[in-house]
Amino acid sequence: MSRLVTHVTLAFVPLSEAWMYDVITAPVSYAARVLTPSRENEAEFPFEHVALLDPRARRGSPLWFHDNLHHRLGWPRTPANPWKRSLRQLAGPSTLFHAHYGLVGWHVVDAGLSPTVTSFYGFDASDVQILARWGEAYRCLFRAGAAFVAEGPAMRERLLAVGAPPERTHVIPLIANLEGDWEPPSLETDLPTRVLMAGRLVEKKGFVEGIAAFGAARRAGADARLLIMGAGPEEDRLRLAVRSQGLEEHVDFLPPRPRDEFRDVVRSCQLIFQPSRTASDGDAEGGAPTTLLEAQALGRVVVATDHADIPNVVDPGAAFLAPEGDVEALAAGLIRALGTPDEWPSRGAAGRRFVETHHSRGHVATLLEQLYDGVAGNEQRPRRSSGSTTGW
Numbered sequence: 001m002s003r004l005v006t007h008v009t010l011a012f013v014p015l016s017e018a019w020m021y022d023v024i025t026a027p028v029s030y031a032a033r034v035l036t037p038s039r040e041n042e043a044e045f046p047f048e049h050v051a052l053l054d055p056r057a058r059r060g061s062p063l064w065f066h067d068n069l070h071h072r073l074g075w076p077r078t079p080a081n082p083w084k085r086s087l088r089q090l091a092g093p094s095t096l097f098h099a100h101y102g103l104v105g106w107h108v109v110d111a112g113l114s115p116t117v118t119s120f121y122g123f124d125a126s127d128v129q130i131l132a133r134w135g136e137a138y139r140c141l142f143r144a145g146a147a148f149v150a151e152g153p154a155m156r157e158r159l160l161a162v163g164a165p166p167e168r169t170h171v172i173p174l175i176a177n178l179e180g181d182w183e184p185p186s187l188e189t190d191l192p193t194r195v196l197m198a199g200r201l202v203e204k205k206g207f208v209e210g211i212a213a214f215g216a217a218r219r220a221g222a223d224a225r226l227l228i229m230g231a232g233p234e235e236d237r238l239r240l241a242v243r244s245q246g247l248e249e250h251v252d253f254l255p256p257r258p259r260d261e262f263r264d265v266v267r268s269c270q271l272i273f274q275p276s277r278t279a280s281d282g283d284a285e286g287g288a289p290t291t292l293l294e295a296q297a298l299g300r301v302v303v304a305t306d307h308a309d310i311p312n313v314v315d316p317g318a319a320f321l322a323p324e325g326d327v328e329a330l331a332a333g334l335i336r337a338l339g340t341p342d343e344w345p346s347r348g349a350a351g352r353r354f355v356e357t358h359h360s361r362g363h364v365a366t367l368l369e370q371l372y373d374g375v376a377g378n379e380q381r382p383r384r385s386s387g388s389t390t391g392w
Contacts, residue, residue, distance in 0.1 A: 004093065005030045005372060008108050009100040011038040013045040015256050016200055019290045020100055021045045022175040023119075026365040030372055035090055037083070044258050054086040087111040095376050096146070103130070105145060106137040115146035115375045119172075122204075122286025125158050129281065139163060146375045151287025152309030158284075172367045173313070176293035176359035177259070182352060184299045184345035185270035192250075193224040193338055194269040195303075198262070198291050201232030204283045206275035206305065206324070208234070208241050213275065213330035215245035220331070222338045226273075229254040229265060266298050270344060271337055274304040277324040288313040293359055296351030301344050303333045313359070318351030 005027070012034050013021045024032055025047065033049035088111050091097075097116045099105035102125060105118030118141065124130060131138070142148070148169045150156040156171050195214065199205045207228060214226045228238060228251065235253070242251045257265060266272065272295035278284045287309040295302055302319035304310050311321060320337050322329035357363075 003030045003095045003372075003376065004033065005096055005098050006033050006035060006091070006094040007098045007100065008035045008087070008104055010036065010104060011040050012036040012047070012050060014040055015044070015258065018045070018177075018259050019174045021047070022177070022361065023100075023364075023368070024098075026175060026361050027369050027372065028365060029369050030095070035087065041258075051090050053083050053090070081107050081110045083107050084111045087113060096372060098372075102138060102141065103134065105148075106134070106141045109141055109144040110137075114144070116144070117147045117149060117371065117375055118145050119149040120155065120159055120286065121151070122155075123283045125155070125162055125286075126278075126282045126284040131162060131282075147371060149371070152312045154309040154312065155287040170371055172371065173359050173364060174287070174290055174293060175361050175364045176297045176355035177263070178297050178356060178360060180263070182297065182299045182348075184348035185301060185341075187341050187344065193222075193271065193341075194227060195224050195271045195273050195334070195338075196227045196229065196266060196269040197273045197275070198227075198229040198265075199274075199289055201228075201230045201234040201238060202283070203234060203279035203281075204276060204285060205230075205234075205289075206277040206307070207238055209277065209325060209327050209330060210273055210275035211238065211241045211245060211247065211251070212327045213334055214251075214273070215247055216327065216331035217334040217338065218247065218250060220335055222335055224250070224271075224334075224338055226251045227254055227265070227269065228252070229256065229262070231256055263294065263298060266294055266300060270301065270341075271334070272300045272302050272304075273334065274302065274310070275322075275324075275330055276305055276307040276310060278307065284308050285310070293355055296348075296355045297359075299348030299352050301337055301347045302351065303330070303337050305330065315350045315354035318347045318354065 007024050035051050035053055037053040039050055091113055097108050097113050099108045099116055099118045102118060102120050105116060108116045142163050142165055148159055148164045149172050150159050151174055153171060156169055159169050160166055197207055197210050242248060272291060274289055274292055276285050276289060285308040292302055292313055296318055302314050304319060304321055305324035306321050307324040320333035322333045
């Protein structure tokens with residue numbers, strides 16, 4: 001029987017989670033299939049082996065809303081598992097299961113499926129209300145799960161802080177899309193330099209601070225235009241920040257784009273600006289934004305903060321880093337980057353080499369397969385523990 005890994009995720013695949021498609025399709029020595037309550041963007045992310053979990057738990061349904069949004073209100077104490085029966089029915093003869101996000105990992109082990117690898121991606125290990133509500137469920141997950149995956153060393157330390165076992169917690173980076181040709185940013189000076197901030201419009205992206213830093217750079221004489229690409233609950237706040245800085249004529253808002261179109265926008269810009277920070281509710285990057293991998297893969301210059309694992313996913317020769325939340329330092333980084341276009345080709349080349357070495361599809365696939373081999377060779381059934389809420 002060929003080796004099979006069954007991936008379980010909340011949705012397959014939102015545009016903001018293109019990296020998940022890369023992770024699922026990368027390993028070559030394991031066949032893959034996906035179990036999810038919601039199939040999204042099928043034309044953008046074609047994949048044949050997808051089965052839908054109980055439709056009552058699909059993204060946006062009342063059960064999904066209850067289990068994945070109402071936790072922010074802190075109730076009820078014990079999470080529900082609307083997928084349990086469906087997961088058991090669809091499990092099949094899998095060699096192992098790979099759950100994406102900690103909340104999903106608990107659903108899988110609560111259904112009695114093993115061995116289970118669980119990848120964490122940010123809010124699931126940092127949002128204070130999630131950690132409070134899911135504390136007992138996470139303790140069960142950390143006892144029963146075969147392995148836990150973080151994108152980088154900073155994320156691994158966060159997982160250990162919330163109870164993940166050190167000997168079963170691993171660092172596996174995300175994949176950079178290295179397909180297609182690349183070239184360094186244009187040295188043309190007859191048009192304003194284009195600076196791109198891209199991502200979900202949420203507090204942890206730090207776009208409010210980014211707008212303030214861009215405004216400071218403009219006032220210091222920098223001739224640049226800012227593009228803000230994304231959608232989310234912070235949009236009105238960001239537009240207000242642009243108006244309050246008097247930047248309406250120098251800032252454009254763009255909706256999210258499919259991957260190929262997004263890469264075209266990146267190519268049209270010289271600088272990628274990523275001012276990430278820890279949000280007021282504790283939410284943080286799940287390692288680092290994948291936009292930084294895309295930027296370096298396309299030879300773009302990065303200006304960012306030192307938040308989470310960002311220092312671990314950018315080449316020091318390709319990026320200007322500032323302390324998170326420090327608007328003055330961010331502005332200084334922008335001014336330095338904008339003022340040294342002669343350095344763009346060498347910085348772009350350094351970033352490209354970095355992701356080719358550390359984030360290539362082949363490199364990450366090898367790490368995943370090594371982890372899968374170790375887990376599949378040491379399968380243990382989940383242990384019953386006193387006080388468990390799982391019902392084993």
